[in-house]
Amino acid sequence: MEETASSSTVAGRLFAIGRCLCDSARLMVGMPNYDNYVAHVRATHPDQEPMSYEAFFRDRQNARYGGDGRGGFRCC
Template sequence: MTDLFRKLRQAAHMMVGIPDYDAYLRHMADHHPAQPVMDRTSFFRDRQQARYGGRNGGRCC
């Protein structure tokens, strides 16, 4: 049930545009382990900039 709740929560956040910091941390650990990660506040600001004022759409890969 926990996995279902996590997926539902993630889907709800995606629908309203709230970025998923935990997914970002998993992605960085899996794909970019040597790079430093942003703290939660920096991550949120970066996602807002990518969504509303960024040029590249906010994707790293």
């Protein structure tokens, strides 16, 4: 008898592949995963509140491109 994958298993695998590709693309452009950041802060710094997604995004963008006004690349 042949085994066939159910549609939910195939959809789950496609979703996992898509997530992996998105994570890889973010890391290639220097944008780490926010969920990993939150897990790290909660595990290693339980007394600190994690940054909001917006603050995290700005922080990582400034760290990568130097847009904090202290020299380095600035768009505007």
